[in-house]
Amino acid sequence: MAVIHPRIHWGAREVDWTWVPETTDEITGVARRMAAEAMGVLGFVFFAGAAIIVNSKVSEGGLGLLGMAAATGVAYALMVYMFHPVSGGHLNPAVTLGELAARRMPPSIAALYIAAQAGGAVLGALLLEVVFRDFVGDASGAAALTFADKMTGWTGALFEGILTFVLVVAYIRAFVVGRGGNIALGALTLGLIVGAAFLVAFPLTGAALNLSRVFGTALVANEWTDFGWYALGTLGGAVAGFVYEYVFQSPDESHEVHDSPGREAPAEA
DSSP states (O other): OEEEEEEETTTTTTEEEEEEOHHHHHHHHHHHHHHHHHHHHHHHHHHHHHHHIIIIIISSSSSSSHHHHHHHHHHHHHHHHHHHHHOOOOSSSHHHHHHHTTTSSSSHHHHHHHHHHHHHHHHHHHHHHTTTTTTOOOOOHOOOOOOOTTTTHHHHHHHHHHHHHHHHHHHHHIIIIITTOOHHHHHHHHHHHHHHHHHHHHHHHHOOOOOHHHHHHHHTTTTTTTHHHHHHHHHHHHHHHIIIIIOOOOOHHHTTTOTTTTOOOOOOO
């Protein structure tokens, strides 16, 4: 069994501060989760970025806003559905921060998740460069997200934060509180939220809702415009986890056991 050092009290719940694996199987299990997060974000960054590039550089607007929104939402839903059984399908630093704020995962594991998501995003941006090199000289730059000229930083961050809040609350409701539910339905719900957010926010903020996606294209293209504002908007995920924990959650839900990665569930009496 993995060793947890130490357990701290956070509100009414004990939280694992860090998690130390003791066996090769436990290390392998965490590595599988990290790989799943990286692969899921890679796939999402590639498909979402490809939709933007195809619309702007290949088909000359052929996809349109609706087509790009559909491609982005479907890609997110599919990646969550594919990788949820392995890692929980966070695929988003905001979701991971929401889980952390809701005291449902150790900070050490959350840090590993976010690092894996960032790595996957960079690989996704590099893959865009390879696939679309004959169509555009800077594919990751073409797929990079920025705020509209009339959108101020604070307003854009607030807009991104609100949309991210909705996404994270939906994730917590579908997959954390409602564990054992329908994974396909939960993934579809998240995909619909991402698609709807794209329709209303892409012309204004790019509809990121995912800092890892912004980070991947920004790093490869060396284009950091508005990155700080996107990072601020990501805090909406942490707020969502905190608010759900203390406002939306019912008393019965607050007593559910949610085990940390690698921790064995307590035996039933």
